[in-house]
Amino acid sequence: MIQLASVVKSYFIGGSSLRVLDGISLHIKPGEMVAIMGPSGSGKSTLMNILGCLDRPDAGQYLLEGKDVSKLSKDQLAEVRSQRIGFVFQSFNLLPRVTALENVALPLLYAGNTGGSAPTERAKVALEVVGLADRMHHEPNQLSGGQRQRVAIARAIINDPAIILADEPTGNLDSKSGKEILQLFTNFHNQGRTIVVVTHDPEVAQYCSGRICLRDGRVIERKETAA
Amino acid sequence: MLFWAIIKVALRSLFANKLRSFLAMLGIIIGVGAVISMLALATGARQKIMKRVSSLGTNLLIVQPGQRGFHGVMSGSFQNLKLEDAVAILEKVPNVAQVSPVVRSSFQIKYFNKNTRCSTIGADTSFFAMRSLVVETGRVFTQGEVDRKVNVAVLGPATVKNLFDTGDPLGKTIKINRANFEVIGVLKSKDERNDDQIIIPYTNAMKKLLGITSIHEIDIQSSSSEMLSEVQDATTKLLRKRHRINEGQPEDFSIRNMADAISMASDFTNMFTFLLGGIASISLLVGGIGIMNIMLVTVTERTREIGVRKAIGAKERHILQQFLIESVCISGFGGIIGVGFGVGIAQLIVAMADFATVVELQSVLMALGFSAAVGIFFGYYPALRAARLDPIEALRYE
Numbered sequence: 020m021i022q023l024a025s026v027v028k029s030y031f032i033g034g035s036s037l038r039v040l041d042g043i044s045l046h047i048k049p050g051e052m053v054a055i056m057g058p059s060g061s062g063k064s065t066l067m068n069i070l071g072c073l074d075r076p077d078a079g080q081y082l083l084e085g086k087d088v089s090k091l092s093k094d095q096l097a098e099v100r101s102q103r104i105g106f107v108f109q110s111f112n113l114l115p116r117v118t119a120l121e122n123v124a125l126p127l128l129y130a131g132n133t134g135g136s137a138p139t140e141r142a143k144v145a146l147e148v149v150g151l152a153d154r155m156h157h158e159p160n161q162l163s164g165g166q167r168q169r170v171a172i173a174r175a176i177i178n179d180p181a182i183i184l185a186d187e188p189t190g191n192l193d194s195k196s197g198k199e200i201l202q203l204f205t206n207f208h209n210q211g212r213t214i215v216v217v218t219h220d221p222e223v224a225q226y227c228s229g230r231i232c233l234r235d236g237r238v239i240e241r242k243e244t245a246a
Numbered sequence: 247m248l249f250w251a252i253i254k255v256a257l258r259s260l261f262a263n264k265l266r267s268f269l270a271m272l273g274i275i276i277g278v279g280a281v282i283s284m285l286a287l288a289t290g291a292r293q294k295i296m297k298r299v300s301s302l303g304t305n306l307l308i309v310q311p312g313q314r315g316f317h318g319v320m321s322g323s324f325q326n327l328k329l330e331d332a333v334a335i336l337e338k339v340p341n342v343a344q345v346s347p348v349v350r351s352s353f354q355i356k357y358f359n360k361n362t363r364c365s366t367i368g369a370d371t372s373f374f375a376m377r378s379l380v381v382e383t384g385r386v387f388t389q390g391e392v393d394r395k396v397n398v399a400v401l402g403p404a405t406v407k408n409l410f411d412t413g414d415p416l417g418k419t420i421k422i423n424r425a426n427f428e429v430i431g432v433l434k435s436k437d438e439r440n441d442d443q444i445i446i447p448y449t450n451a452m453k454k455l456l457g458i459t460s461i462h463e464i465d466i467q468s469s470s471s472e473m474l475s476e477v478q479d480a481t482t483k484l485l486r487k488r489h490r491i492n493e494g495q496p497e498d499f500s501i502r503n504m505a506d507a508i509s510m511a512s513d514f515t516n517m518f519t520f521l522l523g524g525i526a527s528i529s530l531l532v533g534g535i536g537i538m539n540i541m542l543v544t545v546t547e548r549t550r551e552i553g554v555r556k557a558i559g560a561k562e563r564h565i566l567q568q569f570l571i572e573s574v575c576i577s578g579f580g581g582i583i584g585v586g587f588g589v590g591i592a593q594l595i596v597a598m599a600d601f602a603t604v605v606e607l608q609s610v611l612m613a614l615g616f617s618a619a620v621g622i623f624f625g626y627y628p629a630l631r632a633a634r635l636d637p638i639e640a641l642r643y644e
Contacts, residue, residue, distance in 0.1 A: 073557060073637045094561045101559020112554040112641070116262055117255075128251050129559040174558065 020181065020213050021047040021070065026079035026089075028065050039065045040076070041236035047182075047215065047229075048243070052208040054224035055217045057233035064186070066233065067217045071104055071184045072096045084181050101130040105175025109187035111167040113159040113174075119146065120155040123173045130178055145173040149203060165196025172203060182213045189223055201226045252564075256572040259544070267576060270540040273533025274580025274620065275587055278613045280529045282588025284522035285609040287595060290602035292515035298437055299504070299511045305343070305471050306376060306504040307478055309335075309464040309485070312497060324498050325460035331488060332464045339466075339480045341473040346370035348463035349451045355409065355444065356421040362408040365443045366422060368451025369465075374400075376467045379440065384416045384431030392447040395454065399427040404441035406432050422446070423455055474505055527616070533580065534620035541573050541628035552632050553640025566633040573625025574618055581617030585610050 028040040039062045047053055057063050068074040069081060072088055075096070081089040088099055106112075113122045124142035146155050149169040159167055168188060175183050185204065189197035205226055208214055216227060224230055232240035260267040309331075311324040329347055336345040349368040354361065373379075374386050387398045399420065406415050415429045427446060435441055452458055468477040478501055485499055545552070552565055592603040 068638050071557070073641075094563075097556065097559055097561040100557065106557050108641070112550070112557070114551055114554065116258060125555070126558045129555070129561065129564055178559075 020049040020051070020084060021045075021215075022080075022082040023069075024080040024082075026066075026069060026076040026081060028062075028069060028074070028076050039236050040069070042079070043233075043236070043238055044079075045231060045238055045241060047213065049213055050208070050211045051229050051243075052204065052214040052227045053216070053229040053231055054227035055215060055231045055233065056219060056221075056224055058219065060235075061233040062236040063217050063219075063233055067184060067186055067215075070182070070215060071106060072099045097129075101126055102178060103181040105178065105180040105183040107168070107171050107175050107183065107185040107188045109190040111159070111164075111171045111191070113167055113170055115159055118156050118158055119151060119162065119170045119173075122159070122170055123155075123177055126174060126178050141177055142173070145177045146170070148176065149173045163196070164192050165199055168192060168196070168200050169203065172200070176207070176212075182215055183207065185214065185216045187218055187220075188216065189218075189220070197223075252568050252571055253575070255568060256575050259548075259572060260575055263544075266540060270537050270576050271580035271583065273536035274530065274577050274617050275533075275584040277526070277530030277533040277620075278581045278584025278617050279587035279591055280526035281523060281613045281616070282585055282605060282609060283591035283595065283603070284526040285519065285613075286588070286592035286603040286605045287601060288515070288519040288522045289604040289606055289609070291518060292512070293604055294602050295511050295515055296508070298439075299508050305468045305474055307466040307468065307474065307481065308502040308504075309466065309481065310462070310500050310502065311460075312499050325458070326489060326498050327461045327464060328459070329461060331485060332461065334484060334488060335464065335466060335481055338484055339477055341469045341477050342466055343469045344372040344376055344467045346373040346376060346465045347448050347461040348373065348465055349448055349456060349458070350462050351451070351456055353423040353444075353455065355405070357409040357418065360409045360411075362405065364402075364405050364408075366451065366455070367443055367445045368448035368455070369445055370448055372467075373445065373465065376465050377440070379436065379445075380434045381431040382434040384429070386431055386445075387447055392449055395447060395449045397425065397427045397450060397454075398430045398446065400431040400433060400445045401429055402433050402441045402443045403435045404438075405444055408442070425454055471505065474503060478503055530613075530616060530620060533617075534577070534624040537573050537576055537621060538624035538628060540576070541569060541625050542631070544572070545569060545628045545632040548632075549635060549640045549643040552635050553637050553643065556635070556637035557641060562633040565635075566629045569629035569632045570622060570625050573629065574621035577617045577621025577625075578614075581614045584617065585613060588613070 023043055023045045026040055026043045027038065029036045029038045043066065055063055055066060065074070069076055072083070075091070076089050079089065080087060083099065083103065088096070091099065114125070120139065120142050123145050124138040127138040127141065143152070143155060146152055149172050151166060151169050151173065154162060154166060159170070162170065188204070189200055192200065201223060204214055204216070208228070216223060218224060230240065230242040231238055309327065311327045332345050332347040336342055346369050351366055352363060353366045354363050371387060371389050371392060381400065382403065386400055387396070391398055399422065401415060409415065409420060410418070415432060418429050419426050420429060422444065433440070448461070452461070466477065466481060468474045482497070482501060486497060489498055491497060555565060589605050592605050595601050595603050
């Protein structure tokens with residue numbers, strides 16, 4: 020599903036170059052639920068940005084579903100993001116003053132009409148999947164943190180993406196809501212979806228079947244899901 | 247569908263910041279209002295001037311004697327225009343429809359104890375048609391009355407009011423310079439200049455009132471406006487010959503062409519329109535700068551939202567469209583409100599300053615189009631900035 024070969028990414032800070040990803044090679048199989056772990060500064064976020072097609076590697080190759088996405092233009096990357104990737108952020112990143120339903124339907128707006136039923140109908144289905152059918156006309160500020168994250172998850176899955184990328188999805192939640200969210204991910208995992216969770220919380224990592232540990236821009240441990 | 251969704255988003259964000267959106271709009275409202283009201287003022291002025299100029303009669307040439315002068319010092323007119331000149335023009339110049347000799351003077355007019363001083367014009371029967379003067383009551387004088395030098399007079403409505411107040415002037419006898427004249431007609435009101443005058447047969451005016459043999463003016467009407475300049479050339483030629491002016495010598499008469507006067511007036515009013523419209527457009531431009539300012543703030547404020555939209559698949563053009571539509575909404579609504587505002591100002595000018603103002607559909611459309619263009623122009627840079635934002639940076643923005 021995901022194949023990274025010697026991916027390098029550097030940032031220039033104050034004139035000096037900082038190699039954040041220093042030759043990362045890894046493979047994530049379809050249906051895997053992987054935790055990317057590591058201390059801060061280890062390159063987790065940068066790796067996540069590259070996996071999510073928000074950024075391009077300076078060197079190396081990134082194959083997403085067998086397609087090389089490391090040399091795509093900005094608009095092509097946007098296209099990939101809208102069709103193949105679902106994001107879940109730590110701070111939910113829902114649009115304010117927009118109902119849950121519309122938030123969920125938003126990716127469909129940019130993906131163009133990909134056929135199937137109407138966007139609102141699809142958004143309703145996605146909200147039902149995350150168990151928020153009764154809150155679809157609420158705006159984010161009328162929802163609890165856990166509910167907001169569910170909306171964000173519904174938004175992430177509406178386009179039936181190849182991978183779901185979650186960046187500290189439980190970081191802003193109390194432990195009870197956090198567990199519910201992780202349970203939701205586990206359900207998706209059991210349905211065969213590919214999920215990548217960036218976290219530094221070992222408890223979160225326990226829900227995952229595989230694990231990738233980073234330090235100083237290199238993979239230091241890779242535990243794969245037993246086949 | 248996408249388009250409507252984007253418009254909905256734009257409207258929602260405008261409503262979320264009502265005061266700010268209104269302040270941004272205010273610049274456009276004032277700008278469009280200024281353009282509309284200034285153009286209305288200019289159009290009103292143009293129509294008034296054109297009406298006045300064309301009321302002199304179209305297809306009209308006016309021959310006047312040259313100014314007597316020496317080294318630029320004018321000391322009265324030549325008395326070299328004769329009745330025979332007028333007759334010759336009518337007979338010999340082709341494409342001449344009508345000719346009227348004209349003499350003018352200002353006399354004391356009396357009716358019992360009422361007294362007024364006004365311009366008295368001695369003219370032929372053709373004069374009324376040429377100057378588009380129409381009688382309201384009574385009649386104009388006839389050729390017979392001209393030939394027999396009958397003492398009859400046609401009065402302008404303002405003169406009638408001065409002499410008779412509300413009484414009926416027809417058939418009454420007034421005194422012009424102590425000679426008795428019978429009032430046979432009253433002119434329809436036209437404009438200030440033409441309303442206070444008395445028109446009598448020129449034969450009468452020359453012989454009895456003024457005692458002169460020369461005339462002050464020859465009015466010529468060409469058969470059509472296309473023929474006007476030909477008639478003017480032929481008349482110049484004829485009069486030069488009749489007055490025995492050698493080639494190269496200046497003429498002792500001048501010919502005024504009403505078409506020239508009209509085109510001069512229209513040049514002037516066009517300039518007036520451009521001037522007022524131009525000044526008003528500057529305020530529209532300033533309004534545009536206000537929009538740009540607000541949009542830049544909005545983009546910065548919503549950096550995170552832009553990041554989210556990009557993360558879930560929005561391309562640069564989607565973001566560009568969204569913010570462009572937002573700024574066009576501001577300027578568009580501002581424009582619509584501004585039109586109402588401008589029409590209101592135009593009405594206020596009419597009510598308070600007694601200027602004629604005319605709001606033309608074309609200037610409304612122009613102002614609306616212009617304000618939309620301002621929205622696009624000044625919204626483009628902020629929108630482009632939004633579209634170019636790096637999604638990672640934008641998502642990190644607090």
